Amino acid sequence: MLTIDVKGLACPEPVVRTMQALKKDPEGVTVIGDTVASRENIMRFAAAKKYKAALDEKDGVFTLTLTK
Amino acid sequence: MEYKNLSEDPGREDIKLTKLAKCAGCGAKVGAGVLAKLLTDIKVHTDENLLVGFDKSDDASVYKLSEDLALVQTLDFFPPIVDDPYLYGRIAATNALSDVYAMGGEPKLALNIMCVPKSMPKEQVHEILRGGYDTAYEAGAIITGGHSIYDDEPKYGMSVTGFVRPDKVLTNAGAKEGDVLLFTKPLGIGILSTAARADMLSEEGRARMIGLMTALNKNARDCMVKYEVHACTDVTGFALLGHLLEMAQGSGLTADIDVSRIDMIPEAVELAEMGILPEGVYRNREFAEAFVDAGDTPLRLQDVLYDPQTSGGLLIAVEPKDADALYAELKTCVPSAQRIGVMKTEGEKRIVLHGCAE
Numbered sequence: 001m002l003t004i005d006v007k008g009l010a011c012p013e014p015v016v017r018t019m020q021a022l023k024k025d026p027e028g029v030t031v032i033g034d035t036v037a038s039r040e041n042i043m044r045f046a047a048a049k050k051y052k053a054a055l056d057e058k059d060g061v062f063t064l065t066l067t068k
Numbered sequence: 069m070e071y072k073n074l075s076e077d078p079g080r081e082d083i084k085l086t087k088l089a090k091c092a093g094c095g096a097k098v099g100a101g102v103l104a105k106l107l108t109d110i111k112v113h114t115d116e117n118l119l120v121g122f123d124k125s126d127d128a129s130v131y132k133l134s135e136d137l138a139l140v141q142t143l144d145f146f147p148p149i150v151d152d153p154y155l156y157g158r159i160a161a162t163n164a165l166s167d168v169y170a171m172g173g174e175p176k177l178a179l180n181i182m183c184v185p186k187s188m189p190k191e192q193v194h195e196i197l198r199g200g201y202d203t204a205y206e207a208g209a210i211i212t213g214g215h216s217i218y219d220d221e222p223k224y225g226m227s228v229t230g231f232v233r234p235d236k237v238l239t240n241a242g243a244k245e246g247d248v249l250l251f252t253k254p255l256g257i258g259i260l261s262t263a264a265r266a267d268m269l270s271e272e273g274r275a276r277m278i279g280l281m282t283a284l285n286k287n288a289r290d291c292m293v294k295y296e297v298h299a300c301t302d303v304t305g306f307a308l309l310g311h312l313l314e315m316a317q318g319s320g321l322t323a324d325i326d327v328s329r330i331d332m333i334p335e336a337v338e339l340a341e342m343g344i345l346p347e348g349v350y351r352n353r354e355f356a357e358a359f360v361d362a363g364d365t366p367l368r369l370q371d372v373l374y375d376p377q378t379s380g381g382l383l384i385a386v387e388p389k390d391a392d393a394l395y396a397e398l399k400t401c402v403p404s405a406q407r408i409g410v411m412k413t414e415g416e417k418r419i420v421l422h423g424c425a426e
Contacts, residue, residue, distance in 0.1 A: 012262050037345070041344070044340070048343070
């Protein structure tokens with residue numbers, strides 16, 4: 001499972017990179033990011049594609065793990 | 069001012085305008101909540117002839133010159149929302165002119181405001197301006213000058229001056245209980261432009277987006293001024309719900325919205341579900357959410373309702389007895405017009421959404 005860092009990227013790049021990572025490995029991905037918009041966009045994408053999403057947030061940085 | 073012509077450089081690649089922009093179109097707008105904070109404690113001077121200032125967060129200021137003439141003044145500009153410089157110029161001008169229409173006025177004079185990187189080819193700069201001029205002429209306005217500076221991120225827009233009869237000024241705060249709410253363009257422009265930045269937009273979607281953003285609100289304005297309209301605003305960066313909230317708050321009412329009547333671009337709804345949303349959606353939600361009873365409205369439709377529109381349609385509150393006639397006439401010149409709800413007496417929330425449960 002890949003881990004990608006989308007900190008500092010403007011929308012829609014974080015969610016697009018998440019999609020690309022899941023194309024490489026459809027089992028799941030861990031995304032590290034730092035904006036509400038990127039977090040929410042990725043959560044919406046996960047819901048649409050029926051991935052489970054586990055969220056951990058600390059000091060303005062989130063770690064979102066999507067799994068089948 | 070001279071522009072370096074990069075076309076003389078054999079090694080150059082065409083500059084993709086949207087790659088130079090950090091935020092797209094009206095999505096670059098500073099959030100309504102942030103703006104209110106920035107203006108705190110600043111003393112605002114006024115004048116007895118100032119009919120509309122920024123106390124009710126309206127689209128333009130209006131100043132009475134005589135008993136039958138008032139000046140409408142506005143300014144709007146933003147970074148590139150499309151890569152084609154001519155279309156970018158057209159969109160920015162359409163959007164700037166729209167604020168005058170939203171006040172019920174007719175635009176007459178316009179000044180360009182432009183920021184360009186030193187490296188931008190002069191042909192591209194020329195095309196942006198050509199788009200602006202063509203659009204201003206289409207609106208019946210003339211461009212009389214402007215101001216340009218160098219900046220790493222391109223920006224273009226206009227300050228527009230128009231005229232209106234003082235007794236015909238339409239603010240966003242004049243709606244009355246029972247007024248019917250009409251809206252003139254489909255929603256989802258911001259989402260489509262976000263998808264375009266990720267090369268995820270269909271050709272049809274792109275054509276639809278450009279068509280909407282370059283459509284002047286002139287016809288809608290010319291149509292509505294013949295009827296008893298109480299309030300009007302153009303829906304731009306704060307999204308339908310943000311602008312509707314300002315109208316409801318300013319008028320001391322609650323807007324009752326039938327979401328099933330709102331025309332949302334189907335591709336934008338699909339993209340919303342996939343999380344292809346601009347940051348502005350979340351800014352707008354943060355600003356307005358506490359005042360909205362979203363009921364059972366699905367998240368993807370709520371997201372479209374919070375989508376910042378660039379050069380969006382007019383939101384019109386019309387006297388109930390005139391609603392059928394105005395709606396029928398609007399449909400003939402602005403086929404995308406929709407009848408989306410009514411203004412009701414002030415309730416617990418400023419906006420109530422219904423009609424679209426899963």
